[in-house]
Structures are given as C-alpha cells and as structure tokens.
Amino acid sequence: MKKTEKTGAAIFIECLIKEGVDTVFGFPGGAVLPIYDVLYDAPLNHILVRHEQGAVHMADGYARATGRPGVVIVTSGPGATNTVTGIATAYMDSIPMVVFTGQVPTALIGNDAFQEADIVGITRPCTKHNYLVKDIKDLQRIIKEAFYIATTGRPGPVLVDMPKDVLNAKTELNYPDKVELGSYQPTYKGHSGQIKKAMDLILASKRPVVYAGGGVILSGAAEELRHFAVKLGIPTTTTLMGLGGFPGTHPLFMGMLGMHGTYCANMAVMNTDCLIAIGARFDDRVTGKIDEFAPYAKIIHVDIDPTSISKNVKVDVPIVGDVKGVLKEMTRGMSLGGGGGAFNSYKKELEGWHKQVNAWANTHTLSYKQDAGGKIKPQFVVEKIYEATKGDAIITTEVGQNQMWAAQFFKYDRPRTFLTSGGLGTMGFGFPAAIGAQIAFPKKTVFGIAGDGSIQMNIQELATAVQYKVPVKIAILNNMMLGMVRQWQEFFYDKRYSHTCVSVAPDFVKLAEAYGAVGLRATRPGEVVPVIKEAMKVKDRPVIMDFKVDPFENVYPMVPSGQPLNKMLIV
Amino acid sequence: MRHTISVLVSNEFGVLSRISGLFSGRGFNIESLSVAETLDPLVSRMTIVTSGDDNILEQISKHLNKLISVIKVQDFTSEDHIERELALIKVSSNAANRAEILSIVDIFRAKVVDVSPKTYTVEITGDEEKIGAIIELMRPFGIKEIVRTGRAAMARSLKQR
Numbered sequence: 001m002k003k004t005e006k007t008g009a010a011i012f013i014e015c016l017i018k019e020g021v022d023t024v025f026g027f028p029g030g031a032v033l034p035i036y037d038v039l040y041d042a043p044l045n046h047i048l049v050r051h052e053q054g055a056v057h058m059a060d061g062y063a064r065a066t067g068r069p070g071v072v073i074v075t076s077g078p079g080a081t082n083t084v085t086g087i088a089t090a091y092m093d094s095i096p097m098v099v100f101t102g103q104v105p106t107a108l109i110g111n112d113a114f115q116e117a118d119i120v121g122i123t124r125p126c127t128k129h130n131y132l133v134k135d136i137k138d139l140q141r142i143i144k145e146a147f148y149i150a151t152t153g154r155p156g157p158v159l160v161d162m163p164k165d166v167l168n169a170k171t172e173l174n175y176p177d178k179v180e181l182g183s184y185q186p187t188y189k190g191h192s193g194q195i196k197k198a199m200d201l202i203l204a205s206k207r208p209v210v211y212a213g214g215g216v217i218l219s220g221a222a223e224e225l226r227h228f229a230v231k232l233g234i235p236t237t238t239t240l241m242g243l244g245g246f247p248g249t250h251p252l253f254m255g256m257l258g259m260h261g262t263y264c265a266n267m268a269v270m271n272t273d274c275l276i277a278i279g280a281r282f283d284d285r286v287t288g289k290i291d292e293f294a295p296y297a298k299i300i301h302v303d304i305d306p307t308s309i310s311k312n313v314k315v316d317v318p319i320v321g322d323v324k325g326v327l328k329e330m331t332r333g334m335s336l337g338g339g340g341g342a343f344n345s346y347k348k349e350l351e352g353w354h355k356q357v358n359a360w361a362n363t364h365t366l367s368y369k370q371d372a373g374g375k376i377k378p379q380f381v382v383e384k385i386y387e388a389t390k391g392d393a394i395i396t397t398e399v400g401q402n403q404m405w406a407a408q409f410f411k412y413d414r415p416r417t418f419l420t421s422g423g424l425g426t427m428g429f430g431f432p433a434a435i436g437a438q439i440a441f442p443k444k445t446v447f448g449i450a451g452d453g454s455i456q457m458n459i460q461e462l463a464t465a466v467q468y469k470v471p472v473k474i475a476i477l478n479n480m481m482l483g484m485v486r487q488w489q490e491f492f493y494d495k496r497y498s499h500t501c502v503s504v505a506p507d508f509v510k511l512a513e514a515y516g517a518v519g520l521r522a523t524r525p526g527e528v529v530p531v532i533k534e535a536m537k538v539k540d541r542p543v544i545m546d547f548k549v550d551p552f553e554n555v556y557p558m559v560p561s562g563q564p565l566n567k568m569l570i571v
Numbered sequence: 572m573r574h575t576i577s578v579l580v581s582n583e584f585g586v587l588s589r590i591s592g593l594f595s596g597r598g599f600n601i602e603s604l605s606v607a608e609t610l611d612p613l614v615s616r617m618t619i620v621t622s623g624d625d626n627i628l629e630q631i632s633k634h635l636n637k638l639i640s641v642i643k644v645q646d647f648t649s650e651d652h653i654e655r656e657l658a659l660i661k662v663s664s665n666a667a668n669r670a671e672i673l674s675i676v677d678i679f680r681a682k683v684v685d686v687s688p689k690t691y692t693v694e695i696t697g698d699e700e701k702i703g704a705i706i707e708l709m710r711p712f713g714i715k716e717i718v719r720t721g722r723a724a725m726a727r728s729l730k731q732r
Contacts, residue, residue: 124589125596129639132585151640183581183642307633310626 005170007033008136012167013042015143018371019176021071023047023062023439025055029075030115031102034167047439047468052079052358054432056086057458058100060095064419065394067220069150070436080161081122082475085426087157088126092423093241094218098146099127105165106134122163122309128156130350136169142150147516148179153186154305155218158306190321190329198276198300198317205274205298206349207356208234211257211286214422215279215303221324221352221413222246225278228331233350233358237265239280240407241422248411249391258286258421259559260404263364266557268357268566269294277301279323282312283423292564295356302326342480364557364570366408366525375496375550376525378402378477380411381532385447387473388532393445394419398454400484404555406449421541428457434467434472435441435542437569445473445536453502462515465542469514473543475537476508479551487554512544521546573602573622575654575724578635580606582615586640590617598624599631603656612641618724622709629693651727657720658702659684660693663713669710672712679705690715 012035012512016024023045028036028235038406039046049055052074059070070090074083080101091099091201093317096548104113110376129149133141148160169352169531202208214240222245229236237257243404246253255262256271269275275297280286287293301308301315302323318462319326334343370457382405385393395410396419397403412418420431434448448485455476465472477483480503489497512519526546535543555569580586587606594601602620609616621631628646636645647654664672669691676683676693679701685692696704699722706717 120585121588124585181639184639305628305637307637311630544603 002398003180004170005172006239007034007038008016008162008167008169008171009038011139011171011173013038013044014173015140015175015431016061017042017044019143019147024071025058025074025081025436027052027055027075029079029102029171031076031104031164032073032078032079032167034164035073042204046073047464049432051464052082053086053428053462054458054464055160056083056097056099057089057426057432058439058461059097060086060090060429061396061419061436062185063090063095063436065230065416065437066168066434066440067416069098069147070461072097074101074541075115075460075479076119077117078103079115081117083381084122085424086127087123087427089421089424089429090157091126091128091522093101093214095153095157096151097157098150099157099159101159101160101161101230102167103132103163104162107165110164121479123159125157126157130159131167136166136171137169139166140174144176145179145181146268148181149184149200153184157250157371166267172398181286186303187320188322188325189305190319190326192329194317194319195329196325198319199330200424201298201300201317202232202274202276202544203346204235206240207348208232208276208355208427209268209272209273209297210234210246210278211269211280211554212236212237212245212278213239213280214245215323216242216245217415219279219304219323220415221279221327224324224331228327231334232278232346233333233354235268235354237261237268239286240403241282241285241423242421243418244412244415249412249413250270255366256358256407257565258283259288259561260408260555260557261383261565262361262366262408262560263557264357264360264571266559266568267360270564270566271356272297275299277315278305278327279303281308282368284312287312287565288536288567289562289564290561297545321377335391344564362373364568367443368553372525374524374525376528376547378479378547378549378553379405379409380525381475381477381547381549382406382449384518384528384532386410388529388536389447390420392419394434394441396420396430396434396437396446396448398448398450399425399427400451400454400456400482401450401479401487401553401555402449402483405477408555427454431472431474432458432461432472433472435461438470438472439468448472448474450476450509451483452476452479452480453482455508456505459511462517463544466516469540470542471539473538473545475532475545477549478520478546479549480505480551483551483552483553490554491558491560508544508546509516512542517542517544519544521548523548572619572648575647575652575723576621576632576635576722577647578619578641578647579609580615580617580619581640581642582613586615586630588700589638589640590619590635590705593634594621597630597634599609599627603721605723617630618722622720629632644728647726649722650725653727654698654724655696656699656702656722657694657696658706659718660709660714661697661708661716662693663689663715664691665689668712672709675705675708681705690697715731
C-alpha cells in the first residue's frame with residue numbers, strides 16, 4: 001500500500017469539499033461510522049438532525065433557497081428508508097440533491113443483515129438516478145456523476161449507496177474533473193425554428209397569457225421572464241412552484257392559477273388565445289378538467305424535460321430547452337424584428353385584453369373579513385407577516401390551507417423566497433426546510449407558515465434548530481383541524497368531519513420552551529402584530545408562534561377537483 | 572397499436588429493473604422483453620414489445636431516453652425490420668401420429684430437439700405468425716408445454732448501393 005492512499009470515507013469527504021459543498025445534513029449510524037470518524041475534524045459544516053426525514057427536507061430547503069445541491073448523509077437500513085419521503089418530495093419538485101446512504105458490507109448485501117435495506121431498489125422510482133458503489137475504484141467517478149446529474153438538465157435528487165467495506169477500503173485520491181456520460185446529454189438550447197414559430201404565434205395573438213412554473217426559478221430565469229412579459233405586455237400567472245419567478249407586485253402579475261388560483265388568472269387562462277407555458281408541467285391542480293383547459297388557446301410550451309411536453313395537454317409549439325436561454329432568444333428576436341408593423345398592431349390589439357384582465361383583477365379579489373373582536377383569521381396573520389417583513393423574507397410552508405394562504409396573501413417579488421412542497425404535498429416539509437434555508441442565509445428573515453397538523457410531523461427538529469441557534473420563525477395557524485381535508489369534507493362529504501379534528505395537541509408555547517426555543521401565542525386579532533414583532537427580535541434561537549385562528553375558515557376561490565377553471569367556488 | 576422498441580442500455584446491474592419499473596410505474600404495457608449483451612460488452616440491447624396510441628408511444632420513448640442508463644431508443648414499427656422469436660413446443664406423440672408430427676416439423680423447417688417415448692420437443696424460430704401457425708397445427712396432438720422467448724428485432728440494411 002502506498003502512503004498516499006486514503007480510505008473511501010476520507011476520499012468521500014474530500015470529494016464533497018472539491019465539489020464545493022459547505023454544509024451537510026445528517027445522522028450517524030453503524031454503516032457510516034467511517035464517514036463520521038472523518039467528519040470529526042473535517043472542514044465541513046455538519047448539521048446533526050433528529051430524524052433523517054428532517055435532514056432531507058433541510059437539504060431541500062437549503063437547495064431551494066440557494067440553487068446549490070443539498071447534501072445528506074445517513075446510515076443504512078432505517079436511516080436510509082427514513083429519507084424516502086424527503087427524496088420523493090425533492091423529486092416531484094425537481095430539486096437538486098445528493099443523498100449518501102451507508103450500506104452493509106458488500107459481502108452481506110442480500111443476506112438480510114442487520115440494518116440492511118435495498119435502498120437503491122426502494123428509491124429507484126423517486127430519484128433522478130441512483131448508485132450502489134460496489135468497488136472503491138468507482139467511488140470518485142460516481143460522486144462526480146451524482147452531483148452532475150443532480151444539478152444539470154431538469155434537476156433532481158440522486159442517491160449514492162456506499163457499503164461499509166468500500167468506505168474502509170483504500171485508494172488514491174483522484175477526483176475527476178468532468179464526467180463522461182454519453183447517455184445523458186440534456187438539451188439546453190431551444191430550436192431556433194420553433195422559437196420563431198412561437199414568436200409568430202404570439203404576435204398574431206390578441207389575448208396572450210404567460211403561465212410560468214417552477215422551471216423559471218430552477219433555471220434562474222426570473223429576470224428573463226420579466227423582460228419577456230414586459231416587452232410583449234403579456235399578463236402573467238404562475239403556478240404555486242413558480243411564485244417569486246415573476247414579481248408578485250408587478251402590474252402584469254395576475255396571481256397564481258389553478259385550484260386555489262385567483263379569479264383573474266383562471267379567467268384569463270380560460271379565455272386566452274395564446275398560452276405560453278414556461279417551465280411548467282400542466283399539473284392536475286393547475287389545469288382542473290383537462291379537456292376544458294384553455295379551450296381557445298394555441299399552446300406554446302418551453303421545458304427542459306421532453307417528457308413534460310404533450311404529457312397532459314396537446315401542445316402546438318413545443319420548445320425543448322433551458323427556460324433562461326429560450327426566453328433570452330425569444331426576447332432578442334423581438335428586439336431585432338420588433339418595432340415593425342406586426343409588433344405595433346399586436347401591441348394595439350392588446351389594449352382591449354389588458355382592460356378585460358384588469359376588470360377580472362378587480363372582481364372577486366382575494367379577501368377575508370377580520371372582525372376586531374372576532375377570531376383571528378389565518379389570512380390576516382399571513383398579511384401581517386408580509387407587512388412586518390416588508391416582503392423581504394424567505395417563506396416556507398407546510399401543506400394544506402396554510403400553504404394556500406401563504407401563496408395567496410404574501411407577495412413574492414424574488415425567486416427562491418417561497419419554498420413549498422408543490423408536487424408531492426408533503427406535510428412536515430416546511431419546518432425543516434426553513435431550518436435549511438436559514439442555515440444557508442443566517443442573516444435573512446425566514447418564516448415558516450404552518451398548520452397545527454403539519455408542524456407535528458417534524459416537530460423534533462426544534463432540537464436541531466436550538467442546537468445550531470437557527471432563528472427560524474414558525475407561525476402556526478392553529479385551527480385545531482386538518483384544515484384542508486376538513487374543508488373538502490365540508491364541501492363534498494356533507495360536513496362529516498371524519499378524523500380531521502386534532503384538538504388534542506401539545507401546548508405549542510410550552511413545547512417550544514421545553515426544547516429551549518421561544519414560544520409566543522396570539523388568541524385575539526390585536527395580539528397578532530405584537531407577536532410577529534416580538535418574534536422578529538429573536539436572533540439566537542427558533543420561535544414558535546401559536547396563532548389560535550378561526551377553525552372553520554376556508555380557502556377561496558376553489559375549483560372543485562375535476563371541474564374546469566372557470567367553475568370556481570367564490571366567497 | 573403494437574410497437575417493437577429496441578433499447579440500447581449500459582450493461583450494468585439494476586438496469587432491467589429501471590426499465591421494467593418505468594413501464595409499471597407509468598402504467599405502460601410490456602408484452603414481451605428480451606435482453607442480451609451486444610458486440611460491445613458494456614452495452615446490452617433490450618427488445619420490448621409494447622402497445623398504446625401515438626401519445627403513449629411518444630411518452631414511452633421519451634421516458635426511456637430520460638433514463639440515465641439508456642443510450643439509444645429506436646421504434647422499429649415504421650421501419651423495415653426483421654423480427655424473430657424462438658419457441659420450444661413439447662407435444663404428445665405415439666406410434667400413430669409420429670410421422671404426421673415430423674412432416675409438420677419439416678414443412679415449418681423446425682427441428683426436433685428432444686425425443687421421449689411419449690413426446691417430441693420441437694424447436695422453431697420465426698415471426699409471431701409462423702410460431703402461432705405451428706402451435707395451432709400441433710394442438711390436436713396435445714401440447715404439454717410451450718416456452719417462448721421474447722421477440723428479437725433488427726433493422727434491415729438498405730438494399731440499394
């Protein structure tokens with residue numbers, strides 16, 4: 001053996017550092033002991049979580065907030081299986097992430113060894129790709145490929161399973177500079193002929209709408225999208241995942257579309273003659289009844305993933321490519337060919353459309369009634385957080401009513417400021433995601449908007465937040481209900497509130513204090529702002545705010561499942 | 572409509588389950604599947620017979636292409652190609668019908684590969700139609716067992732120079 005040889009575990013850590021990783025989220029165990037021994041004095045920030053699912057959501061929040069891949073280290077067996085929900089969450093929302101799992105020694109694989117699970121088999125359908133490292137000679141190449149695959153094309157989680165004997169085996173450090181993956185070549189540049197076709201279609205349209213999704217944020221194309229929409233004067237809506245991809249306070253912004261979208265956005269989509277879908281995937285929560293979605297529209301669809309195109313909705317002009325580059329090309333085409341007759345007459349035609357959109361924007365606006373002496377309205381809490389932070393905050397959400405109100409009543413002007421589990425809809429995501437985002441940006445204000453149901457799904461991470469002095473502010477909209485499910489039971493199940501009352505819950509203020517965090521409570525509307533202000537003063541530990549809100553408040557508008565977007569239930 | 576798709580994949584463990592998992596997870600059909608190494612030992616070829624309308628087929632081929640382990644996807648349906656399948660048919664035989672079975676085997680250019688006092692085992696290669704036809708002719712004698720491989724397919728070379 002040569003003196004310069006190092007163990008797989010030491011090489012693993014060196015590879016992470018070479019990859020530019022500064023923070024990892026993890027939990028030790030038998031199979032990863034060699035790694036944790038190296039971590040003992042490695043120049044790497046390791047966050048010790050209290051449950052592996054928390055680690056994955058933290059890495060996810062870190063990735064969503066920064067755009068860099070989140071990194072997780074866990075042990076074999078239960079450590080690995082506990083990551084599955086987090087991985088599936090990241091997969092559905094295309095979040096770059098690399099999860100490293102320990103595995104039993106290669107000789108024991110398949111023997112039902114202690115803490116053995118076939119995690120590569122288990123996560124195959126919810127990772128972009130995954131690996132079992134069977135030989136130390138493959139370790140460095142696989143780590144390189146894992147980061148490359150996670151962060152390029154349509155991003156996503158990659159899992160690398162490392163048996164303990166591979167971590168203990170020795171070899172030379174030789175981290176490759178680049179990957180050689182002939183079978184993986186994402187298309188970044190949009191086809192110029194298709195781009196031309198799209199521009200012709202837009203200029204011939206009279207009622208165009210931009211429908212932008214999470215792809216805009218993943219691609220870093222918020223600026224390009226704004227240029228494009230402004231240049232062409234196109235009213236813009238985003239999906240839940242797209243919030244922040246277009247300025248929430250911009251006059252062309254119509255709000256979110258879909259099941260709980262604004263009246264304006266949904267009406268515009270149902271009446272547009274040219275729908276420009278950008279980095280979005282026509283999710284069922286967006287389209288409502290698919291056959292009646294955007295019935296008058298020619299559809300242009302820009303997406304980096306060819307499988308997203310014409311999956312649910314037939315598209316007239318598909319453009320496979322990176323949203324950022326394609327939008328630049330489209331806008332440049334306008335600047336070159338623009339100013340001409342076609343552009344002028346297009347702009348002229350738009351005036352009527354803008355008038356119509358403005359009329360919709362002033363009809364059935366998002367609203368609620370807060371009586372000074374009544375119960376606290378959850379929407380009121382969200383609005384007051386918006387005012388107190390002046391919109392300059394990272395907001396994470398759990399899933400359900402809290403998520404929808406956070407989407408509706410906070411205006412997101414910048415990308416990567418609204419972190420939510422859109423695709424999988426994972427309760428328990430928001431709190432650890434807030435911790436991950438706060439660790440990435442220690443100086444920023446990070447609020448988690450939560451429900452009393454969701455927060456309990458990863459409440460154990462309070463200890464993590466206290467340990468690392470992470471000053472996240474968690475606003476529990478406490479209605480003592482699983483509110484969104486209760487809302488569906490009210491509308492569609494004859495008010496039979498089957499198992500949606502969770503009034504037996506901890507005293508969240510005492511709970512926070514028990515963990516060494518700060519606990520605050522508001523029971524009357526007048527107490528909401530003081531509690532938020534008090535929370536914002538805390539800089540060295542997490543704060544839990546328990547807002548006792550109206551248990552029977554509903555999210556409006558609502559398009560009942562399976563209905564077209566213009567069949568909204570409105571208050 | 573039925574499609575024969577040829578997929579070149581990295582010859583590594585787990586690749587078969589990536590492909591079959593894709594089909595089952597997305598609700599696509601697999602009617603038959605055969606896999607073997609190619610000239611390049613790092614690459615395997617899978618021949619998959621599947622069915623669905625144009626939209627489904629487009630999704631199948633896009634999703635296959637999206638897998639990191641997939642190198643190339645080719646749908647043979649609209650291309651001039653050769654398809655072959657192999658079947659082993661174990662058929663009951665007795666003194667009275669042996670000659671008749673052998674003459675069918677002869678007509679189909681099949682082969683008898685195993686003989687016992689009460690059975691013949693016949694090997695036949697050909698396209699689906701040919702194999703279907705011999706099975707029908709053997710059926711009256713009493714088929715005890717049939718084993719069929721999946722289909723193998725290859726594009727025809729251009730005839731003109």
